[in-house]
Structures are given as structure tokens and as C-alpha cells.
Amino acid sequence: CLIAPANVHDLQAAEELLTQVHGWAIGDRNYWSPETCKRLQQQGLFLLAPFKSTKREKHPFPFRLKQVRYRIETVFGQLVQRYHAKRVWARDVWHFLSRWMRKILSHTLAVFFCSQHDIPLLRFSKLITN
Numbered sequence: 001c002l003i004a005p006a007n008v009h010d011l012q013a014a015e016e017l018l019t020q021v022h023g024w025a026i027g028d029r030n031y032w033s034p035e036t037c038k039r040l041q042q043q044g045l046f047l048l049a050p051f052k053s054t055k056r057e058k059h060p061f062p063f064r065l066k067q068v069r070y071r072i073e074t075v076f077g078q079l080v081q082r083y084h085a086k087r088v089w090a091r092d093v094w095h096f097l098s099r100w101m102r103k104i105l106s107h108t109l110a111v112f113f114c115s116q117h118d119i120p121l122l123r124f125s126k127l128i129t130n
Contacts, residue, residue: 011033014027022045024048026068026069027048030049031049032051085100
């Protein structure tokens with residue numbers, strides 16, 4: 001389990017966390033760096049990140065990737081707001097991971113229940129009102 005410290009820049013943490021990863025990764029504007037992309041491509045990882053400035057972007061970022069990023073941001077927002085994911089206090093890795101797994105399992109079950117009741121998948125509040 002690798003956790004990036006809060007005082008490390010996003011790009012620096014991403015390079016450390018993605019050292020053994022191959023395939024594709026989606027990042028936000030903070031991860032845009034041609035040098036980093038080239039280094040990661042040499043190891044077989046393609047980082048998809050939009051240009052730093054929308055105004056200076058030569059080619060617009062694909063709409064489908066924007067939708068995927070938006071969904072990821074929404075899920076992380078729910079984990080932070082509803083499941084208090086910023087405050088996962090644990091004294092050791094085992095307890096930390098078990099608390100995270102409970103949060104993710106709970107979120108997954110809520111998505112499942114939404115799908116069973118034909119509710120938009122991330123609208124958990126409608127589960128209670130129906």
C-alpha cells in the first residue's frame with residue numbers, strides 16, 4: 001500500500017506511485033507535463049491529462065474522458081463528504097485498509113441498490129425518499 005504525503009507535489013507523487021504500472025492513466029490539469037509523460041511512456045504507461053490552460057489547448061480534451069474524470073471526482077467527493085474519507089485514523093496499515101475497504105464496500109452497495117431501484121447510480125439520497 002502506497003500513500004502519498006500531503007506535502008509532496010501531485011506530479012512527484014504520481015511518478016512514485018506509477019513506477020510499476022503499465023497501460024493508461026487519467027489525470028487532471030495538475031498532472032500535465034510533457035517530460036513526465038515521456039518518462040512514463042518509456043515504461044509503458046500513457047498518462048492522459050488535459051493541458052494546463054483551456055485557452056491555450058491546441059486540441060480539446062475528449063468529451064468521453066471528461067465524463068470519466070467527472071464520475072471519478074464525484075465518487076471521491078462522496079467518499080469525502082458522506083464517508084468522511086479524509087479522516088481515516090488508524091494506528092497501523094491493517095486497520096487503515098479495513099476502514100477504507102468498509103467505506104468502498106458501503107459505497108458499492110449503495111450504487112447496487114440504486115441500480116435495483118432504477119435511480120441514477122450516484123443519487124444515494126433518493127434511496128431514502130423512495
